[in-house]
Amino acid sequence: MTEEELCDWCEEVLQPYLDRELNEVERAEAETHLAKCAYCRDRYKFEEDLRQLVRRSVVEPMEPALKAKLSDLRLEL
Numbered sequence: 086m087t088e089e090e091l092c093d094w095c096e097e098v099l100q101p102y103l104d105r106e107l108n109e110v111e112r113a114e115a116e117t118h119l120a121k122c123a124y125c126r127d128r129y130k131f132e133e134d135l136r137q138l139v140r141r142s143v144v145e146p147m148e149p150a151l152k153a154k155l156s157d158l159r160l161e162l
């Protein structure tokens with residue numbers, strides 16, 4: 086990724102947008118921006134996936150194999 090593709094917008098607005106903290110006007114602006122900015126779209130998609138992963142790991146019980154792996158790691162510390 087080149088520097089030209091970086092965008093400051095997502096640093097300010099992406100988090101509140103994901104958290105649904107924006108008012109209607111700000112939301113519309115955010116959606117307009119996402120429609121034209123590939124960099125922010127990628128960031129948005131990444132953050133959304135991350136949130137879904139976190140949500141899923143909270144809801145679903147941990148797999149026994151993963152649990153065992155984690156406790157192995159802890160013993161090594």
Ligand SMILES: [Zn+2]
Binds near residue numbers: 093094118123124125
């Ligand atoms: Zn952008």
